[in-house]
Amino acid sequence: MAKECSSTSCSKESCEGCPSKVKPDFHVDMNQYSDVKHVIGVVSGKGGVGKSFVTASLANQMARMGYQVGIMDADITGPSIPKMYGIHDSARGDDQGLRPSETMNGIKVMSVNLLLPNEEDPVIWRGPVLANMVKQFWSDVNWGELDYLFVDMPPGTGDVPLTVFQSLPVEGIVIVSSPQDLVRMIVTKAYKMAQMMNIPVLGIIENYSYIRCPDCGKEMHIFGESHIDEIAGELGTRVLGKMPIRTDYAEAADAGNFGQVLNEYIDDALEALLGK
Numbered sequence: 064m065a066k067e068c069s070s071t072s073c074s075k076e077s078c079e080g081c082p083s084k085v086k087p088d089f090h091v092d093m094n095q096y097s098d099v100k101h102v103i104g105v106v107s108g109k110g111g112v113g114k115s116f117v118t119a120s121l122a123n124q125m126a127r128m129g130y131q132v133g134i135m136d137a138d139i140t141g142p143s144i145p146k147m148y149g150i151h152d153s154a155r156g157d158d159q160g161l162r163p164s165e166t167m168n169g170i171k172v173m174s175v176n177l178l179l180p181n182e183e184d185p186v187i188w189r190g191p192v193l194a195n196m197v198k199q200f201w202s203d204v205n206w207g208e209l210d211y212l213f214v215d216m217p218p219g220t221g222d223v224p225l226t227v228f229q230s231l232p233v234e235g236i237v238i239v240s241s242p243q244d245l246v247r248m249i250v251t252k253a254y255k256m257a258q259m260m261n262i263p264v265l266g267i268i269e270n271y272s273y274i275r276c277p278d279c280g281k282e283m284h285i286f287g288e289s290h291i292d293e294i295a296g297e298l299g300t301r302v303l304g305k306m307p308i309r310t311d312y313a314e315a316a317d318a319g320n321f322g323q324v325l326n327e328y329i330d331d332a333l334e335a336l337l338g339k
Contacts, residue, residue, distance in 0.1 A: 108249030149319025
């Protein structure tokens with residue numbers, strides 16, 4: 064029984080058992096038929112930096128290595144994972160829960176696009192509804208046995224990232240950035256949010272780092288020189304990869320064939336994941 068807190072006899076010792084001192088537990092129980100060993104979040108401080116591209120790249124490589132992998136598409140208002148893999152079927156359910164769809168390379172996927180009558184319909188929901196949907200992706204979806212579940216989060220530090228950090232057993236996050244002038248502030252915001260939520264930051268992956276000239280092979284930094292090593296050093300984390308612009312990767316995503324892509328620029332990120 065928790066002690067009642069009295070305003071006339073309040074002290075540090077007497078207040079230790081006060082209900083107001085007990086931090087609420089927001090964690091949501093996993094679907095009883097699921098067995099997910101590791102949950103990894105992929106985040107970004109702003110949109111358009113290739114977060115879903117990194118999520119799918121990590122999932123592809125882990126699946127190729129023989130791990131059982133899933134992707135939770137938590138970017139509810141901007142889902143892109145199903146299209147990247149050419150998944151257009153509706154999700155189905157049974158008495159054990161909602162069943163995720165599966166890519167050609169064996170990755171299990173759950174996304175709001177698999178629940179809409181038309182995948183091109185917009186999702187016009189307020190924050191609490193979006194957050195509850197993410198919780199249901201954990202509690203109501205039968206993921207089966209997974210070694211790694213990657214959570215592709217929406218950009219920023221709003222309701223959905225907060226819900227994921229509070230409700231799911233996230234072991235670590237990968238921050239995705241680009242080599243633009245605002246990157247220091249944007250990466251720092253994402254890093255500090257993870258710190259405040261006691262979520263380890265595994266490192267940073269920079270996308271759009273350069274483009275390689277098809278004729279001479281020279282690297283051209285069309286978004287400016289990268290400062291990601293300097294920023295990572297200031298934050299006390301590490302750079303897990305610098306990815307160039309690859310038109311063949313983009314074409315595979317547009318065609319729904321991203322399961323065939325093996326991103327060669329994320330080896331350090333894979334080592335960080337396996338070191339968990």
